[in-house]
Amino acid sequence: MTNQNWKPCTAPKAGDTLRWNEPIWARPNKPRGKRDAIGEQEITAKLITCSETMEFQVISVQKISLNDAPISVQENDIIKRKASSIEKGNCLVLF
Secondary structure, eight states: OOSSOEEEOSSOOTTOEEEEEEEEEOOOSSTTOOOOEEEEEEEEEEEEEOSSEEEEEEEEEEEOSSSOOOOSOOTTOEEEEEHHHHHHTOOEEEO
16 A cells, blocks of 8 residues: 555545554553553554544555564454544554
């Protein structure tokens, strides 16, 4: 999906293909400890349901940080994200 047209995402709807960046989180070091961001990944996914919590089917995942942090999701995974989390990651929509 390198030569396709992406535009900023303002109002996603079911069926849209979105791309955003999000942190890769480390495991907590204490039972109630805060997790640290240890890298960053770019996710491209198709929006399945659009509500308070959005549900996506992952098309591709690419690590964009240079460290050795493992990618946290795989292709074809079903993931859920809040709209506010997607907006923080510079969300783009395929048109």
